[in-house]
Amino acid sequence: MQSLQKLRLALSLVLILCLTKSMAESNRWRKSVQLNLHREKNHTKILRSFENQKLRLKEKLDPVTDTTLTSLSVSETSGTKDNLINSHNTEYYVTADFGTPKTQKVTLLLDTASANLLVYSSKFVKASCSLHNGYNSSESLTYQGNGTAFQIQFASQDVLTGILSTDTFTLGDLAVKNQTFAEINTAPQSLCKRSNFDGILGLGLPEIALDGVTTPLENIVDQGLIDEPIFSFFVNRNASDASNGGVLLLGGSDPTLYRGCLTYVPLSKVAFWQITVGQVKIGGKKLCSNCQAIFDVGTSLIIVPCKALKIINQKLGLKKTDLKNGAHIIDCSKVSSLPNIVFNIGWKDFTLTPSDYILNYTGTCVSGFSSLSDCSADQTKTNDDGEDLNEIWVFGDVFFGAFYILFDFGLKLIGIAPKV
Ligand SMILES: *[C@@H]1O[C@H](CO)[C@@H](O)[C@H](O)[C@H]1NC(C)=O
Numbered sequence: 198m199q200s201l202q203k204l205r206l207a208l209s210l211v212l213i214l215c216l217t218k219s220m221a222e223s224n225r226w227r228k229s230v231q232l233n234l235h236r237e238k239n240h241t242k243i244l245r246s247f248e249n250q251k252l253r254l255k256e257k258l259d260p261v262t263d264t265t266l267t268s269l270s271v272s273e274t275s276g277t278k279d280n281l282i283n284s285h286n287t288e289y290y291v292t293a294d295f296g297t298p299k300t301q302k303v304t305l306l307l308d309t310a311s312a313n314l315l316v317y318s319s320k321f322v323k324a325s326c327s328l329h330n331g332y333n334s335s336e337s338l339t340y341q342g343n344g345t346a347f348q349i350q351f352a353s354q355d356v357l358t359g360i361l362s363t364d365t366f367t368l369g370d371l372a373v374k375n376q377t378f379a380e381i382n383t384a385p386q387s388l389c390k391r392s393n394f395d396g397i398l399g400l401g402l403p404e405i406a407l408d409g410v411t412t413p414l415e416n417i418v419d420q421g422l423i424d425e426p427i428f429s430f431f432v433n434r435n436a437s438d439a440s441n442g443g444v445l446l447l448g449g450s451d452p453t454l455y456r457g458c459l460t461y462v463p464l465s466k467v468a469f470w471q472i473t474v475g476q477v478k479i480g481g482k483k484l485c486s487n488c489q490a491i492f493d494v495g496t497s498l499i500i501v502p503c504k505a506l507k508i509i510n511q512k513l514g515l516k517k518t519d520l521k522n523g524a525h526i527i528d529c530s531k532v533s534s535l536p537n538i539v540f541n542i543g544w545k546d547f548t549l550t551p552s553d554y555i556l557n558y559t560g561t562c563v564s565g566f567s568s569l570s571d572c573s574a575d576q577t578k579t580n581d582d583g584e585d586l587n588e589i590w591v592f593g594d595v596f597f598g599a600f601y602i603l604f605d606f607g608l609k610l611i612g613i614a615p616k617v
């Protein structure tokens with residue numbers, strides 16, 4: 198289909214969906230599956246530094262390293278220990294069962310910037326990663342060996358290795374057959390000790406899948422487990438309701454969870470979930486126009502270009518000394534007087550208020566904005582397409598927290614509306 202046709206279709210879709218919102222609601226359980234998201238309740242359990250998370254993300258976007266090996270995001274947490282930063286409001290998980298019968302339950306980190314499934318093997322867990330659950334192929338009747346070696350290397354030099362295996366995996370009521378995934382056999386101890394998850398569920402497009410493995414989403418659609426190639430996120434940010442992480446709906450959208458109509462935007466590039474954002478402004482000052490933004494639920498903050506970060510920090514009254522382990526600490530009493538940030542997406546304004554973009558760890562407030570690079574140095578780095586990587590925005594959980602977001606991998610669109 199020509200892209201213009203796609204766009205027309207997308208625009209008419211907006212109208213149709215808006216007019217039939219109540220109808221859509223009555224239809225919404227038509228072959229779709231709702232998964233409840235989890236968050237870690239214990240604020241001190243994961244001491245996770247944003248600095249390392251940025252490294253990981255940088256690796257994903259980095260054109261220099263082997264992109265086929267680095268498009269996976271894994272919570273790699275070696276490095277500076279920071280008691281402040283924890284998993285609360287920074288990572289979202291689902292539980293899944295591996296194999297048949299369903300006796301092997303694991304926790305999977307959700308990630309829209311990677312497209313593979315991976316899980317610790319039980320052998321590795323038993324030998325050196327004991328706080329976690331792992332997958333034991335000998336206990337599954339539907340296991341099919343593959344054995345292809347698998348490796349991911351991180352910017353930090355940490356390496357995860359394993360093999361590919363194929364089995365059924367179950368998400369809620371969806372039993373996904375013949376899913377090929379990576380069974381992780383070695384990983385850094387730091388990852389085992391500090392991360393809360395046993396594997397990663399990549400919800401990215403097939404274009405970024407490692408080793409050409411059929412993605413979980415492709416299998417779910419091909420096996421007729423959902424009617425429409427769509428999924429949507431409602432991410433909960435309510436701090437007093439920590440264990441309730443929100444909802445991932447596979448196969449549709451839930452109009453009771455957003456206000457008004459979804460605004461649809463076609464992907465600007467079919468790799469990541471990436472769109473062109475018309476304009477971003479803070480307190481009336483323009484941060485960029487026609488900016489490229491990637492939607493990544495596996496990233497905690499909103500990653501912005503250095504130029505934009507400088508202006509944002511100025512508006513937030515932040516100084517260099519407020520930066521600790523990649524997080525900008527801000528006086529909580531100032532939060533109510535901070536400006537809104539407005540994203541113009543699909544000719545519509547989407548506003549983040551200070552309470553949306555400031556994270557509050559029981560009285561310690563942290564800015565929800567950071568950058569990929571060390572902004573004190575002047576670096577420009579372009580990828581194969583000539584894009585300036587320092588110019589890319591990454592909409593992480595801080596962004597997801599304010600908006601209902603729909604991902605359409607049939608029409609290659611993103612839909613967005615304010616959360617209820
Ligand atoms: C929270 O996690 C920390 C570190 O793992 C542990 O020491 C503490 O006992 C946990 N607290 C609760 C209430 O589970």
Ligand SMILES: *[C@@H]1O[C@H](CO)[C@@H](O)[C@H](O)[C@H]1NC(C)=O
Pocket residue numbers: 319320323333334335336
């Ligand atoms: C895997 O399952 C088999 C069969 O139940 C068992 O003998 C073996 O000890 C298990 N391996 C691990 C590492 O748990």
Ligand SMILES: *[C@@H]1O[C@H](CO)[C@@H](O)[C@H](O)[C@H]1NC(C)=O
Pocket residue numbers: 374375420
């Ligand atoms: C799964 O793979 C097996 C063996 O390769 C094949 O017989 C079966 O049809 C596949 N099932 C699905 C649902 O793709």
Ligand SMILES: *[C@@H]1O[C@H](CO)[C@@H](O)[C@H](O)[C@H]1NC(C)=O
Pocket residue numbers: 342343344345361377408409410411
């Ligand atoms: C292993 O999986 C990969 C990716 O799905 C596939 O290309 C390859 O043919 C498989 N190899 C075997 C031996 O099944």
Ligand SMILES: *[C@@H]1O[C@H](CO)[C@@H](O)[C@H](O)[C@H]1NC(C)=O
Pocket residue numbers: 435436437438
């Ligand atoms: C947050 O969660 C608590 C506990 O479930 C609930 O009482 C409160 O109404 C929620 N706040 C908002 C703003 O939804």
Ligand SMILES: *[C@@H]1O[C@H](CO)[C@@H](O)[C@H](O)[C@H]1NC(C)=O
Pocket residue numbers: 529530532533557558559560561562
């Ligand atoms: C931050 O959290 C503390 C304690 O949880 C609360 O008393 C305070 O009002 C919060 N501040 C803001 C700005 O949300």
